[in-house]
Amino acid sequence: MSLRFHIHHRDPNTLARVGLIHTAHGDIETPGFMPVATQATVKGLTPRDLYDLDAQLIICNTYHLALRPGAEQIAQLGGLHKFMNWDRPISTDSGGFQVFSLGAAIRDGVGKIADIFPDESMRDEVEIKGDRTPLCKIDNDGVTFNSHLDGSLVRLTPEKSIQLQHQLGADFILAFDECTSPLDTPKYTREALGRTHRWAERCLEQHARTRRAYQTLFGIVQGGAYRELREESARVIGNLPFGGLAIGGSLGRSKGDMHAILDWTIPLLPEDKPRHLLGIGEIDDVLNGVERGIDLFDCAAPSRWARNGALMVSRETAQREQIKNNRLTIANARFTLDTSPVDPSCACFTCAHHSRAYLHHLHRAKELTYYRLATIHNLHFILNFMRRVREAIQGDSWQEFRVANTLSI
Amino acid sequence: MSLRFHIHHRDPNTLARVGLIHTAHGDIETPGFMPVATQATVKGLTPRDLYDLDAQLIICNTYHLALRPGAEQIAQLGGLHKFMNWDRPISTDSGGFQVFSLGAAIRDGVGKIADIFPDESMRDEVEIKGDRTPLCKIDNDGVTFNSHLDGSLVRLTPEKSIQLQHQLGADFILAFDECTSPLDTPKYTREALGRTHRWAERCLEQHARTRRAYQTLFGIVQGGAYRELREESARVIGNLPFGGLAIGGSLGRSKGDMHAILDWTIPLLPEDKPRHLLGIGEIDDVLNGVERGIDLFDCAAPSRWARNGALMVSRETAQREQIKNNRLTIANARFTLDTSPVDPSCACFTCAHHSRAYLHHLHRAKELTYYRLATIHNLHFILNFMRRVREAIQGDSWQEFRVANTLSI
Numbered sequence: 001m002s003l004r005f006h007i008h009h010r011d012p013n014t015l016a017r018v019g020l021i022h023t024a025h026g027d028i029e030t031p032g033f034m035p036v037a038t039q040a041t042v043k044g045l046t047p048r049d050l051y052d053l054d055a056q057l058i059i060c061n062t063y064h065l066a067l068r069p070g071a072e073q074i075a076q077l078g079g080l081h082k083f084m085n086w087d088r089p090i091s092t093d094s095g096g097f098q099v100f101s102l103g104a105a106i107r108d109g110v111g112k113i114a115d116i117f118p119d120e121s122m123r124d125e126v127e128i129k130g131d132r133t134p135l136c137k138i139d140n141d142g143v144t145f146n147s148h149l150d151g152s153l154v155r156l157t158p159e160k161s162i163q164l165q166h167q168l169g170a171d172f173i174l175a176f177d178e179c180t181s182p183l184d185t186p187k188y189t190r191e192a193l194g195r196t197h198r199w200a201e202r203c204l205e206q207h208a209r210t211r212r213a214y215q216t217l218f219g220i221v222q223g224g225a226y227r228e229l230r231e232e233s234a235r236v237i238g239n240l241p242f243g244g245l246a247i248g249g250s251l252g253r254s255k256g257d258m259h260a261i262l263d264w265t266i267p268l269l270p271e272d273k274p275r276h277l278l279g280i281g282e283i284d285d286v287l288n289g290v291e292r293g294i295d296l297f298d299c300a301a302p303s304r305w306a307r308n309g310a311l312m313v314s315r316e317t318a319q320r321e322q323i324k325n326n327r328l329t330i331a332n333a334r335f336t337l338d339t340s341p342v343d344p345s346c347a348c349f350t351c352a353h354h355s356r357a358y359l360h361h362l363h364r365a366k367e368l369t370y371y372r373l374a375t376i377h378n379l380h381f382i383l384n385f386m387r388r389v390r391e392a393i394q395g396d397s398w399q400e401f402r403v404a405n406t407l408s409i
Numbered sequence: 410m411s412l413r414f415h416i417h418h419r420d421p422n423t424l425a426r427v428g429l430i431h432t433a434h435g436d437i438e439t440p441g442f443m444p445v446a447t448q449a450t451v452k453g454l455t456p457r458d459l460y461d462l463d464a465q466l467i468i469c470n471t472y473h474l475a476l477r478p479g480a481e482q483i484a485q486l487g488g489l490h491k492f493m494n495w496d497r498p499i500s501t502d503s504g505g506f507q508v509f510s511l512g513a514a515i516r517d518g519v520g521k522i523a524d525i526f527p528d529e530s531m532r533d534e535v536e537i538k539g540d541r542t543p544l545c546k547i548d549n550d551g552v553t554f555n556s557h558l559d560g561s562l563v564r565l566t567p568e569k570s571i572q573l574q575h576q577l578g579a580d581f582i583l584a585f586d587e588c589t590s591p592l593d594t595p596k597y598t599r600e601a602l603g604r605t606h607r608w609a610e611r612c613l614e615q616h617a618r619t620r621r622a623y624q625t626l627f628g629i630v631q632g633g634a635y636r637e638l639r640e641e642s643a644r645v646i647g648n649l650p651f652g653g654l655a656i657g658g659s660l661g662r663s664k665g666d667m668h669a670i671l672d673w674t675i676p677l678l679p680e681d682k683p684r685h686l687l688g689i690g691e692i693d694d695v696l697n698g699v700e701r702g703i704d705l706f707d708c709a710a711p712s713r714w715a716r717n718g719a720l721m722v723s724r725e726t727a728q729r730e731q732i733k734n735n736r737l738t739i740a741n742a743r744f745t746l747d748t749s750p751v752d753p754s755c756a757c758f759t760c761a762h763h764s765r766a767y768l769h770h771l772h773r774a775k776e777l778t779y780y781r782l783a784t785i786h787n788l789h790f791i792l793n794f795m796r797r798v799r800e801a802i803q804g805d806s807w808q809e810f811r812v813a814n815t816l817s818i
Contacts, residue, residue, distance in 0.1 A: 039771075039774045039776060041778040042778075043776060043778065046762070046778060048758075048762065069745060069770045069773075073746060073766075077746060077748060077766050083764075083766065085762050085764075336478060337482060337485055337486060349457075353455070354455075355486070355494075357478075358449075361448070361449065361477070361478045364477065364478075367448060367450050367452065368452045368777065369450040369452065371777050372455070
């Protein structure tokens with residue numbers, strides 16, 4: 001069976017909804033957040049740690065895994081679930097976003113390279129080039145690019161991306177699309193959108209041919225920050241027989257643009273399919289996405305912040321510590337003798353067992369144990385936040401929750 | 410109370426013995442192995458992980474911790490146990506070995522720099538110099554050296570080392586000694602030994618003045634690879650009122666030298682005090698040390714091997730895999746599709762949950778999760794090996810155990 005989605009409750013004033021996605025590998029409560037496991041591991045954590053954090057779904061990168069160790073190898077090893085020893089649902093992306101990263105993003109210098117490549121080792125490879133020569137070429141049939149690992153030429157088409165994702169064996173797989181840059185003209189964005197729509201149909205055909213029975217294909221709505229294109233894409237993708245829908249690509253140049261894109265798109269999508277906002281998952285973005293009807297989020301920021309020394313805290317703790325955003329900079333010297341946990345209101349393993357002083361020391365000393373403890377904390381924070389989001393919608397207290405938790409007022 | 414040591418059983422044919430050391434922070438079964446937690450963390454593991462591995466004692470480095478975060482800071486935070494949130498026994502070294510590393514070891518190019526600095530970040534600092542200018546100066550009162558972190562001048566004397574260790578608050582602390590190089594002349598080694606013996610008395614005096622009630626001071630037998638000096642040192646140190654005894658310094662140029670040093674020394678030491686062989690803990694060394702009367706080992710090799718991709722396996726597994734030593738090189742391409750655990754006979758978390766293929770992938774991708782899983786495996790291996798050592802002595806089957814487990818026959 002592919003996924004089944006039940007919406008249990010709706011907020012009366014917004015498009016926010018709580019639901020449950022049933023999959024062959026277990027249920028996912030929505031709205032939900034998926035930690036990013038680029039190379040079949042959330043950096044520093046084992047699958048057992050993710051169970052302890054109650055992560056219900058993770059997302060892996062087809063691009064990275066197809067290059068190393070190889071989709072064929074993972075298939076021979078029984079698929080991603082068995083390879084990682086993770087028996088809950090998995091999502092994979094199509095490789096389209098990495099193609100964008102190797103192409104337009106480098107050419108235009110848009111997007112933080114850190115957002116594009118959550119894998120630092122890959123980021124180094126790309127930054128070394130520095131000359132903004134795109135590493136990929138797009139044609140109507142697919143894309144050709146150089147591997148960031150060894151420079152070898154790789155060809156990716158809609159069919160190939162779906163086959164790779166079938167081999168990897170994730171529960172949710174994504175259509176192969178073309179992500180455009182915010183700097184692309186309306187003309188180019190329209191041309192790319194045509195490709196994305198034709199590729200969507202080819203992905204569906206390939207999916208019918210080689211999918212494992214439990215796999216569900218998500219379509220991706222593109223169209224840049226252009227209303228007409230987004231609306232067209234929502235109608236086209238929304239009418240195709242995808243099992244779920246994703247919003248991808250350039251979400252404009254500001255938070256306002258992103259909200260507008262969601263406002264244009266989501267009312268045109270079918271009600272009964274789960275909606276995934278690709279690559280987005282900061283607190284304010286979750287609040288804005290949820291009330292516009294988003295069910296699933298993925299984002300590398302919480303775990304990357306953790307590794308970089310930025311530990312997420314509640315609004316109360318942020319106010320007490322007089323920090324403007326919701327992230328405590330653990331490198332700060334004032335934590336040297338601070339025996340309190342990162343966030344006194346947090347129930348994670350790290351806060352239950354270790355002090356700011358100890359984390360400050362481990363961070364300064366660049367100790368491996370730091371990365372683990374920090375990642376556990378930030379992922380607990382965002383996963384626990386999603387639980388509270390669901391409770392707020394379920395309890396008809398979304399407005400109060402939203403006001404109490406918005407950071408940038 | 411300081412430590413109490415009970416010997417429960419002795420091997421009838423060798424000096425091997427099983428016992429129990431009682432401390433204010435719990436009991437330690439001997440012969441025992443202490444994982445190295447240089448900077449108040451075993452790299453990649455939390456104290457909770459070490460409980461799961463049944464580690465009963467760990468060793469931290471006074472030199473590293475006094476420089477960062479500072480012994481005074483750790484004292485203000487309630488001592489090492491509270492700082493790390495580890496409530497079992499802790500040992501600290503005196504800083505003498507690091508002084509040796511900054512001095513004679515660099516001058517003479519002896520010892521692997523990796524053995525001297527299990528902390529890679531420090532190793533880099535030292536290797537950058539490369540000119541073999543010793544970073545420290547020894548006089549009769551103490552040593553002066555430059556911090557590897559910021560180059561600042563640091564002065565260490567026997568009194569200062571003991572005070573620092575009192576501030577850190579470990580259960581077992583070590584006398585401040587001078588480690589000589591295997592290239593030192595008998596004349597210089599004798600001169601250094603005289604200093605070590607005078608310093609031993611100064612350490613005892615300082616210990617009486619500022620110790621916490623539960624702390625026990627271990628004396629260190631020195632004397633290089635010279636029989637006369639080792640015997641003299643064993644008599645001098647053995648007759649002083651230390652709570653435990655350690656064998657330190659240059660153990661010669663071969664395994665044979667090390668065995669001879671133990672054979673000369675240990676019969677001259679009092680029977681009723683635990684004996685710690687400093688910085689040694691590979692399988693063959695444990696077998697040779699135990700039957701010469703050693704009770705405690707510490708060694709960074711198992712955890713460093715783990716991080717470098719060398720995973721310890723049983724003799725049976727090593728034979729089946731046709732590897733000469735007992736370490737499987739996980740980077741080897743033949744593990745790409747190997748779904749078996751690192752060692753099928755191993756009961757550790759890593760072997761219970763993950764395949765060689767997954768570890769091979771994580772290692773190649775330099776993923777943080779690799780370091781954790783590999784360290785858990787190797788530390789489980791050596792700690793489980795120590796349990797079997799104790800059972801063999803207790804069960805009067807030491808000879809059979811020793812023969813069955815010796816690697817280099």
